[in-house]
Amino acid sequence: RAKDSGKNCFFVYTPDMQEDVKHRLMIQNDLVKALEEEQLVLYYQPKIYLKSNKVSGCEVLIRWQHPKEGFLTPAAFIPYAEESKLIIQLDYYVLRKSFETLKNWQSKGVSNTSLSVNLSGRHFTNFNIVKVIKEHLATYKIEPELLEIEITEAVLIEDPEVAQEVVSAIKKLRVRLSLDDFGTGYSSLNYLRTLPIDCIKLDHSFIQRIDISQQDRRLIKGIISLGKQLQIELVAEGVETESQLEILRALNCDYVQGYYFLKPVPETEFVEWLKRSEPFDPAQSA
Ligand code: C2E
Ligand code: MG
Ligand code: MG
Ligand code: MG
Numbered sequence: 001r002a003k004d005s006g007k008n009c010f011f012v013y014t015p016d017m018q019e020d021v022k023h024r025l026m027i028q029n030d031l032v033k034a035l036e037e038e039q040l041v042l043y044y045q046p047k048i049y050l051k052s053n054k055v056s057g058c059e060v061l062i063r064w065q066h067p068k069e070g071f072l073t074p075a076a077f078i079p080y081a082e083e084s085k086l087i088i089q090l091d092y093y094v095l096r097k098s099f100e101t102l103k104n105w106q107s108k109g110v111s112n113t114s115l116s117v118n119l120s121g122r123h124f125t126n127f128n129i130v131k132v133i134k135e136h137l138a139t140y141k142i143e144p145e146l147l148e149i150e151i152t153e154a155v156l157i158e159d160p161e162v163a164q165e166v167v168s169a170i171k172k173l174r175v176r177l178s179l180d181d182f183g184t185g186y187s188s189l190n191y192l193r194t195l196p197i198d199c200i201k202l203d204h205s206f207i208q209r210i211d212i213s214q215q216d217r218r219l220i221k222g223i224i225s226l227g228k229q230l231q232i233e234l235v236a237e238g239v240e241t242e243s244q245l246e247i248l249r250a251l252n253c254d255y256v257q258g259y260y261f262l263k264p265v266p267e268t269e270f271v272e273w274l275k276r277s278e279p280f281d282p283a284q285s286a
Helices: 019-037 078-083 086-108 121-125 128-140 160-172 188-194 214-230 242-250 267-276
Strands: 040-049 054-066 070-072 114-118 147-151 176-182 199-202 233-236
Touching: 019 054, 019 078, 019 086, 040 086, 040 267, 054 086, 078 086, 086 114, 086 121, 086 128, 086 147, 086 267, 114 176, 121 128, 121 160, 128 147, 128 160, 160 176, 176 188, 199 214, 214 233, 214 242
Parallel strands: 054 114, 114 147, 147 176, 176 199, 199 233
Antiparallel strands: 040 054, 054 070
16 A cells, blocks of 8 residues: 655555545645645644733644645645554654744744644654654753643554553653543543643534533533643633633633634734734734
8 A cells, every 4th residue: 555654655546546545645645745845834823821811822733735736724634644654744844843933933032932733643652752852842942831732532542551651751841731622532531530631622612602502601611620620721722702702711711712813824924913912902803
């Protein structure tokens, strides 16, 4: 099938393959080239700390300026990258670029803004990711607390014991850890017991209806108080309206992220927005 590591990475296809299979192989082939030619672009979305109304950091979200297909969001290629080991190279690329950004922001005085980087569950079968993060921290001379790694429940699927050790080794570097898409998987509560998580990111499907559904509001309230009990911070993802924001504020949610504040944007735009909106006034963002 495919050779998915090393320089001569390629995927073979034949004329009788189905369209979707061809499409997948095309994307996978193109992705190899995209990584070499730096067609992948980092986008940034702010995360706001509600107690101070200040931007505490941002999430890094990958985009692809594909030479033929145009501008692609992760849904169009991350699943194919996940199928192959290309996701590993992709995440390493994003991680390295994120360190470059942090370094760059230090010299520009944007230095208190942390970066959250998403990592595929595929990294958590061995300790290579720990080594890479450690090396980058040293090379770029970045305070570890300025980096946050977002993991999902998929990390523990393959080998839970190894994954737990890898996650713990990352935490030992003093990098922050957050559990992404919380509530959408099967065993979220178990993760809170076994992983050294600083922060939970509540999936946007839970936020969508909090202004119209009392049941959803109660659920969020419960999760927030669970977080407080465990001393785990909570980020609400996908905040799109003022009424959602005000409900989350009333419920003592720690952080919010969503289109209401800013959609993910390229670096220059993000830094400009940051300068304009500091200290952040939620009333002026809509
Ligand atoms: P995620 O980590 O849960 O990221 C949040 C997603 O919600 C992003 O989608 C973001 O653009 C979107 N979003 C933000 N605010 C709102 C809002 O107010 N409303 C709605 N409806 N959506 C909002 P995006 O950028 O398309 O990324 C999708 C997923 O792709 C991410 O979900 C993450 O799992 C994955 N991903 C993105 N970049 C990377 C990466 O560098 N590496 C890996 N392994 N995965 C990545
Ligand atoms: Mg994320
Ligand atoms: Mg995610
Ligand atoms: Mg998420």
